[in-house]
Amino acid sequence: MKRRAFLKGAAAAGAAALVPAGVAGTAFTACRPREAAGDAAEGWDFDEVIDRSGTWSIKYGRATNGETPMWIADMDFRTDPYVRAALRTRLDRDVLGYTSTPQAFIDAIAAWERQAHGYAPEKEWIGYAPGVITSINQACLTFTEPGDRIIIQPPVYDHFRLYIERLGRVAVDNPLILENGRYRMDLEGLERLIDSRTKALVLCNPHNPIGLLWDRESLARLAEICDRHGVIVISDEIHGDLALYGRRHTPFCSISETAARVGLIFAGPTKAFNLAGLSGTAFCIIPDKEKREKYLGALRNAKLDEAPIPTIEATIAAYRKDTAWLESLKRYIEGNIALVEQFFADNDLGIKPLRPEASFLVWLDCRALGLPQDELMDTFRNQAKIIPSNGASYGTGGEGFVRLNIGCPASVLTAALSRIRMAFGK
Numbered sequence: 001m002k003r004r005a006f007l008k009g010a011a012a013a014g015a016a017a018l019v020p021a022g023v024a025g026t027a028f029t030a031c032r033p034r035e036a037a038g039d040a041a042e043g044w045d046f047d048e049v050i051d052r053s054g055t056w057s058i059k060y061g062r063a064t065n066g067e068t069p070m071w072i073a074d075m076d077f078r079t080d081p082y083v084r085a086a087l088r089t090r091l092d093r094d095v096l097g098y099t100s101t102p103q104a105f106i107d108a109i110a111a112w113e114r115q116a117h118g119y120a121p122e123k124e125w126i127g128y129a130p131g132v133i134t135s136i137n138q139a140c141l142t143f144t145e146p147g148d149r150i151i152i153q154p155p156v157y158d159h160f161r162l163y164i165e166r167l168g169r170v171a172v173d174n175p176l177i178l179e180n181g182r183y184r185m186d187l188e189g190l191e192r193l194i195d196s197r198t199k200a201l202v203l204c205n206p207h208n209p210i211g212l213l214w215d216r217e218s219l220a221r222l223a224e225i226c227d228r229h230g231v232i233v234i235s236d237e238i239h240g241d242l243a244l245y246g247r248r249h250t251p252f253c254s255i256s257e258t259a260a261r262v263g264l265i266f267a268g269p270t271k272a273f274n275l276a277g278l279s280g281t282a283f284c285i286i287p288d289k290e291k292r293e294k295y296l297g298a299l300r301n302a303k304l305d306e307a308p309i310p311t312i313e314a315t316i317a318a319y320r321k322d323t324a325w326l327e328s329l330k331r332y333i334e335g336n337i338a339l340v341e342q343f344f345a346d347n348d349l350g351i352k353p354l355r356p357e358a359s360f361l362v363w364l365d366c367r368a369l370g371l372p373q374d375e376l377m378d379t380f381r382n383q384a385k386i387i388p389s390n391g392a393s394y395g396t397g398g399e400g401f402v403r404l405n406i407g408c409p410a411s412v413l414t415a416a417l418s419r420i421r422m423a424f425g426k
């Protein structure tokens, strides 16, 4: 207990020391020295550059010429120390035998939803889910037929379209509208788009790649439209735990009775606590009994209902009461966003960042450069020596944009930004 109290105090002190500063060679601290901390949770230092070589990292696998990989959404920080400690402890128990999903897993998620998002789902609505995308796919298989239409809201996470199409369904675009530097849903367009073959909508809440926290009114109207037409809403909330600037994520099913009736939530600790390699670590919240039974039955039939030991241990450890690490991480991300904003304000390169509200991903508007997308990506890769995600891969409205993963030490980000200045400067 003493160590925990110490960690908490130290983190708060570290967070207070964060100063959004200019880019040039800034000493930047949203953390504290690792050696100052205790044992199991050994502290954290987001400034430390971690060597990920030899770990089969997908992110670094693409950086074949020494580029800085700033694309796929995992962070270059050490995974949450409490999670690593819990995994270590479990491995020391020697036997990794068949394991049931314990009530403690459900309890941890229920307590977290209440603490982090002010949502109090019934515990029986919560279940293990085998990874967010796998779970969304299972929902598509369970609630739709081949040839059915499933709506997405591009520019949006590319795996939505990819798997809808792989499953033989039709992905239908209801593109977001960008107005005065802010995206909103096209709810009138949505209503017009729905026909008798439209069975589901995959909602990205918060929205990746833009990092938007959806407001209650948009979510409520979306729920009402979908309910009226018998369309289920599959809400991907994997980025919800990363709500920044003191704001809160709104779980879709918490909005209204209507949303609870039409919605299925899929989420997990993998983004916020940096556990993406613990594939299959997720959960679902399905308030509607009929949908829940149908969905969980389908998972059982596919033998996808058994949570792996690392998933159980990691989820319980991540979703603890003590949020000092996560809060410290969020302050650091906000600091990195400030670096990016200051950099593009100081350097007129024809690139404008949109501030993310819930992620470590910054959506960069490069349309003013007037470059074809291939050339834009080429310049980032071959001249700036950075690999961002290609905006075009997120579908309609993504052309002219890239998504920059800033979940890295400020020194790495600063160096990357300097190279962007050299590559795109006139």
Ligand SMILES: Cc1ncc(COP(=O)(O)O)c(C=O)c1O
Binding pocket: 073, 131, 132, 133, 134, 157, 204, 208, 236, 238, 239, 268, 270, 276, 279, 280, 281, 282
């Ligand atoms: C919106 C969104 N959903 C899902 C995923 C992947 O989730 P999982 O690894 O649990 O399938 C990502 C990863 O980047 C994501 O951004």
